[in-house]
Amino acid sequence: MAVVIAPSMASTKENTGALPKRRLTKEELTKTHKTHLKKQDNSPHAPRPVKQPVMADAYPASSKSIRELEIIPLTELHAGAHHRGKGLVVKAISAPFVGAGAVSIVEDEFGNADKLAIYNQADSSILSGVPEGCVVAIKEPYYKNNGAQDDFMICVDHPSDVILLRFTDPIIPESLRLGPLLKTAEDWKNAADRAFIEKDFPTSVFCYTEALEVSDDAAFQAPIYTKRSGVNLILGRYDAAKADALASRTGGPQEWKAYYNAGRAAYGLCNYTTSHTLLTTALSLNPTHSGIKKEHARCTARLHEESTGEYDFPAMQASLTPQSVHLDRGSFLANTRVGESPRHGRGLFATRALRAGDLVFAEKATLMPNQYEPARASAALYALMVRQLCDNPSLAGPVLRLFDGGYERGGGEGGLVDGVPVVDVFLVEAIRTRNCFSAPRSTLENTRPSVPEGRQCKGLWVHASYMNHDCVANTMRSFVGDMLVSRATRDIEEGEELFQQYVPVKPLPDVRNKQFKDGWGFECGCTLCAAERRSPEAMQAKRKELLVAVEKLCSKKMPGRELIPDAKIRSVDKLTRQLEEAHEKDVYEGVPRLTLIYPSNWLVAAHRGRKNHGKVVKHAMKVLRNFGFKVPDESEVWDPREIYTKSGNATLMTVHIVATLRTLGEAYEALGHKEMASKCVEAAEFGYRLVTGSENELKTLDR
Numbered sequence: 001m002a003v004v005i006a007p008s009m010a011s012t013k014e015n016t017g018a019l020p021k022r023r024l025t026k027e028e029l030t031k032t033h034k035t036h037l038k039k040q041d042n043s044p045h046a047p048r049p050v051k052q053p054v055m056a057d058a059y060p061a062s063s064k065s066i067r068e069l070e071i072i073p074l075t076e077l078h079a080g081a082h083h084r085g086k087g088l089v090v091k092a093i094s095a096p097f098v099g100a101g102a103v104s105i106v107e108d109e110f111g112n113a114d115k116l117a118i119y120n121q122a123d124s125s126i127l128s129g130v131p132e133g134c135v136v137a138i139k140e141p142y143y144k145n146n147g148a149q150d151d152f153m154i155c156v157d158h159p160s161d162v163i164l165l166r167f168t169d170p171i172i173p174e175s176l177r178l179g180p181l182l183k184t185a186e187d188w189k190n191a192a193d194r195a196f197i198e199k200d201f202p203t204s205v206f207c208y209t210e211a212l213e214v215s216d217d218a219a220f221q222a223p224i225y226t227k228r229s230g231v232n233l234i235l236g237r238y239d240a241a242k243a244d245a246l247a248s249r250t251g252g253p254q255e256w257k258a259y260y261n262a263g264r265a266a267y268g269l270c271n272y273t274t275s276h277t278l279l280t281t282a283l284s285l286n287p288t289h290s291g292i293k294k295e296h297a298r299c300t301a302r303l304h305e306e307s308t309g310e311y312d313f314p315a316m317q318a319s320l321t322p323q324s325v326h327l328d329r330g331s332f333l334a335n336t337r338v339g340e341s342p343r344h345g346r347g348l349f350a351t352r353a354l355r356a357g358d359l360v361f362a363e364k365a366t367l368m369p370n371q372y373e374p375a376r377a378s379a380a381l382y383a384l385m386v387r388q389l390c391d392n393p394s395l396a397g398p399v400l401r402l403f404d405g406g407y408e409r410g411g412g413e414g415g416l417v418d419g420v421p422v423v424d425v426f427l428v429e430a431i432r433t434r435n436c437f438s439a440p441r442s443t444l445e446n447t448r449p450s451v452p453e454g455r456q457c458k459g460l461w462v463h464a465s466y467m468n469h470d471c472v473a474n475t476m477r478s479f480v481g482d483m484l485v486s487r488a489t490r491d492i493e494e495g496e497e498l499f500q501q502y503v504p505v506k507p508l509p510d511v512r513n514k515q516f517k518d519g520w521g522f523e524c525g526c527t528l529c530a531a532e533r534r535s536p537e538a539m540q541a542k543r544k545e546l547l548v549a550v551e552k553l554c555s556k557k558m559p560g561r562e563l564i565p566d567a568k569i570r571s572v573d574k575l576t577r578q579l580e581e582a583h584e585k586d587v588y589e590g591v592p593r594l595t596l597i598y599p600s601n602w603l604v605a606a607h608r609g610r611k612n613h614g615k616v617v618k619h620a621m622k623v624l625r626n627f628g629f630k631v632p633d634e635s636e637v638w639d640p641r642e643i644y645t646k647s648g649n650a651t652l653m654t655v656h657i658v659a660t661l662r663t664l665g666e667a668y669e670a671l672g673h674k675e676m677a678s679k680c681v682e683a684a685e686f687g688y689r690l691v692t693g694s695e696n697e698l699k700t701l702d703r
């Protein structure tokens, strides 16, 4: 039989496509496997590294049914090849070794044995631990050398490329058949109940499924559907839980249960409109049931949030704990819509005029693991994405529509084949890298100087992902647990495209654009980047040189309360003025001067330490100007509260604006300008709401 080697797979390093000269025998394989099993750490704390796919070796998931494939024996597997159009039917003849994946020894109908490694199975899947004796079909298998001579294995990366076969499946050859382990539907139901009691939920679902297949008695099936629905709810397989709940309807007195479970499942999917309809029906059938009343009220509250954008932010903040970061809240998206963007592909647009400070949208994470260890955050999100796409196929639509950076899709992703959703893990990773956000547990907490930096998790917010980047963005995001809160940094017109900063922008244009190019594959065309591109290279080099010099002089450290010698302040001031002069008027008119932010901030802090209040005012105004805000000469009368609305369209909002306005207020107060001082505080409070997403006291910044 000829083996098809997919030509697109040339990237796999050992892609020789040759039949191995020798394979390990069944005895050799089993012996080594047993020694691995003995060493296996089965404790719940044993490390289970999540494998992240390497994009260079990407290959598409099979979207063919196993029934369309030519079943081949293990001896026809070619090293380094993807066997397109072929399939395997094999039985696990060993307990699995569970590490980054589940490794088992498998046997085909001719008694040939080989090693099978299955990656990326969710722990809700029975295949995360391939039970010994089970028969699986592997679609379009990838066979690879495992590093050592003669050591090969069948490597399953895409969870949908392996299917657990029912014991009675006619595709299983005679010699691999065990015959059904259990005969009657009642036996299967009892086995399922036992597995449930032992908390082996995937096995419980498997056995209930067998019971449903064996029996065709609707009266027997209805309670089994109800039970399977309950187990699926526990497993977070909400699509299946909802379908089971609705399938359990008989019109009898227990009908309310079907609507109750289906309503809870829809709630789990954050589909509150459907959930509300189902729970309303459940309530009409059982008006006094306290559980239904509670769920119904909860769902009504979510719908209210979705339609009004009214949130109790202090309560949300207060509910956060290290264990609990997923908030029970609806997403308010009505002010925005997805549309074609002149900047790139699709973007997000305002559906109505918004004022500076307004809530643009608030979105609950589509997927966000509670994993704030930076080294693990990416792998945790990747694993969650794979798991949820397997467990809840309805997620595939919204997630797979996201930008994938041009990944070559096979075409069948997200669709159901052989009863399972086709999940391409390389596509998942391509989408993850371009669309995920880093999020602290709470942006408010993060503004505290006492909170160590860097504890961020990674999550996916599907709606927010449509926003393109702009260095001088008109929105700003913050986080309360898994809620992303987006506010307008200035007035926005109806129909205007909404932008966010993907990451805090670096002062030097070539440095920040390299970051965008490497991370997201684009060069920024925002007002600031476009302006700076007009500046000759010699001027760019000069600014860079001066920035390096001034940072060196300041020892890259902001002054605290210590007294900085006058001479040093004068030197920094002098260099800063030179840097200021190196900003051409025609280029920088109305846009931020990012290289000046650090030195002007330093001068504010240094003069503050020496109680030079007049100088603090002067340099604080410069800080605001350097962030792109319109401020007059220090002598003119002005209203700091107006900076958000009267500064044009190229301002850059950060927590430094809040701190600067506060310091400015302090200086005005010390100089006896009480009215100006209180206006500065008001402006700082307004800015703090933009930064943290909600009304918060400025004194948080001191703790």
Ligand SMILES: C[S@@+](CC[C@H](N)C(=O)[O-])C[C@H]1O[C@@H](n2cnc3c(N)ncnc32)[C@H](O)[C@@H]1O
Pocket: 341, 343, 344, 345, 346, 347, 402, 403, 405, 434, 435, 465, 466, 467, 468, 469, 470, 519, 520, 521, 522, 523, 524, 525, 526
């Ligand atoms: C999260 S997606 C944003 C939505 C995307 N425009 C779409 O069509 O789905 C991120 C990708 O959008 C593109 N992008 C974002 N901001 C951009 C900008 N300012 N200029 C050009 N491309 C941009 C980049 O290709 C980036 O990898």
